[in-house]
Amino acid sequence: MAPRQPLTRRRILDAALALAGTEGLDGLSMRKLAKTLGVEAMALYNHVTNKTDILDGIVDRVFTDIDRADPDLPWPDRVRATALSMYRALRRHPVVPLALVTDRANPTSLRALQPMDDLFGAFSEAGLNDDGVRQAFGAVQSLIYGSILLSTTGFIHDAGQAIPREQLAPYSHRLDSDKLPHFSRMLPALSSGDAESDFVRQLDVLIAGLSVLK
Amino acid sequence: MAPRQPLTRRRILDAALALAGTEGLDGLSMRKLAKTLGVEAMALYNHVTNKTDILDGIVDRVFTDIDRADPDLPWPDRVRATALSMYRALRRHPVVPLALVTDRANPTSLRALQPMDDLFGAFSEAGLNDDGVRQAFGAVQSLIYGSILLSTTGFIHDAGQAIPREQLAPYSHRLDSDKLPHFSRMLPALSSGDAESDFVRQLDVLIAGLSVLK
DNA sequence: CGTAAATATATACAGCGTAAATAGGAGTTG
DNA sequence: CAACTCCTATTTACGCTGTATATATTTACG
Incomplete structure (x- = not known):
């Protein structure tokens, strides 16, 4: 005691x-x-001061865990490193993206803006104009938040862990229908796979698209 | 009366x-x-039966508005059309993605799964294996949900409409700092631009990446 | 009409964030 | 030591939430 x-x-x-x-x-x-x-x-x-203050504090705290990429790396690697670090920090604490998109937190601290600034810098270096930077940054941010926020819905989920069978059950009973021909085939693939490696792959696709579309 | x-x-x-x-x-x-x-x-x-039932009903209703793409279109156009229709329907009613990611709704109706099935089909036709389909679908879905959910946070926002100045104020007062060199330059670009056309552009980048990475 | 079924209301409970008033304890000053 | 102040913790209370339960009202039908 x-x-x-x-x-x-x-x-x-x-x-x-x-x-x-x-x-x-x-x-x-x-x-x-x-x-x-x-x-x-x-x-x-x-x-x-109130609950919002607590949530702001939590957000700030978690954003502090995001590592800054080596500024000497070429821009695609900087984007990869920053985005992955964001993904990992936010995924460890999904309450943070949730609080942000539900407007329960409104962080304005430097720490919360730093990763955004780093991504802005990387995309600028890629030769994008300001509109391009906004779009590229938005895409990466959407990918980060989207994959984390959606991973808890029935639509997509993690590897074998955590009620894979019961959660899929309500979907399975409709799949005999020929209205959803691809869904039934995809069911096993939906519950397999690792969320983070999927994210990395998606990020690479995005970066490849950015490179090719200049 | x-x-x-x-x-x-x-x-x-x-x-x-x-x-x-x-x-x-x-x-x-x-x-x-x-x-x-x-x-x-x-x-x-x-x-x-309860509030969840109402939210499920709302989700179902909004998903009904999503148009099915012409199955004769080549897969990139089918993805574009389906994703854009999803984006528009959900953006008209942001409560739907919000209810989904906060687990307040859990739709299992055929209508809510139909757009997913269409995307699965399009990506399969692109020659992806099941893992690839899951990843590509996840990327598109993240882009849709992420851009809608994040558009209401202070991080990124719409064109001139709706409190652009006051909302930016808390950010501006830190930008004299040289800790965020790109942020201050990006501020005007962040509040300009149209959300939907940004989404379309991001979707094109993603599709280009998928095409180039096979 | 009378009776049964469907529908609307009233009341109540546990939980929420937090404003306002109160109580307690530590530190400083006379 | 006593007295006073300041900071912290508690108590109580208000209006809000979803909804279980019981009652009242309206509608449908033989």
């Missing part, structure tokens, strides 16, 4: 990130979060 | 889609929805 540590913003964010990891974004409530810290809900408000 | 029309599942879904359009996914509550129909909240439960 260690003496209870003092409540601090940092401890709150740590606990919030952990709770969001196990309970999901909806499961992250002020009352539950306080309980994991052995405290009442309103005590949190002495250290964070 | 027309005589009040009978409450029906269809009317409920219509009203829900409209309410979600104006108030967003979080603003769509059973009580508010009932109020727009001139009825008490619990009356809805005689026609839908």
Whole structure:
């Protein structure tokens, strides 16, 4: 029984990130979060301004994990490295992309903007004009967020882990229909494969397309 | 004052889609929805089983708007047509991708799977094996969902419409910093440009990459 | 008409974020 | 030491959420 540590913003964010990891974004409530810290809900408000502040803090924290690519690398490798690092950091904490697209977080910190700046730089070096940079960056960002956010829907999912059979069941019962001829054939391939290596492959396709379309 | 029309599942879904359009996914509550129909909240439960059922119904409804591409088109055009139709339908009702990625809806209807099947077919025809089809489909789907979901975050946004200045303000005040050299230059380009034409361009880049990487 | 079935309402419960008032403990000052 | 202040934690409360349950009302039918 260690003496209870003092409540601090940092401890709150740590606990919030952990709770969001196990309970999901909806499961992250002020009352539950306080309980994991052995405290009442309103005590949190002495250290964070509100729940949005917590989510902003979490986002900021996770974005800090994103590595900056070696600036001497050629631009395709810089894009690959930055995007993959973003993907890995966000995938470790899917609550972050979720909080961002649902407007529950609105980070404006330098840390959250740094990876974007790096991608802007890489695409500029590729010879794209500003519109091209915006489009290329948007494509990469969509790929990152899309693949993470969609990986929890029934549409596509990870390798063998985690209820592959039951989750597919509601889809299977329609597949005898000849209305979806390709779907039934694809079912096994949908549940096989690794999400990250798929992402890497998709990123390569995108980069190849950028190179070829100048 | 027309005589009040009978409450029906269809009317409920219509009203829900409209309410979600104006108030967003979080603003769509059973009580508010009932109020727009001139009825008490619990009356809805005689026609839908719960809120998830409403969201499933909305998703299903919106997916019905997705056009099927001419099967005689070559595969790149079929992908383009299907993906663009998906993009347009979902962009008209962003609550749908939002409900899907937050697991508030779980459609298993044939209508919701049809566009996926069409894309599977197109990519198969391109000569990809099943793993390749899954990856290509995932990339297109990520692009669709990602661009729609991210268009409401501060990171990237539409043309001049809707608070471009105030929304950018929190970002601008950091840009004098030399930590984000490309960001400040990109700011005007970020708020210019049309979301849909960006999407089309990104889709073309992806298709070009697929063609070139076989 | 009377009765059964369908539909609408009223009430209630547990949970949410958080405003406002209160209580407790640590530190400093007289 | 006493008194006062400041910071932190708790308590209570308000309006919101989805929906279970019970009741009331309206409609359909023999």
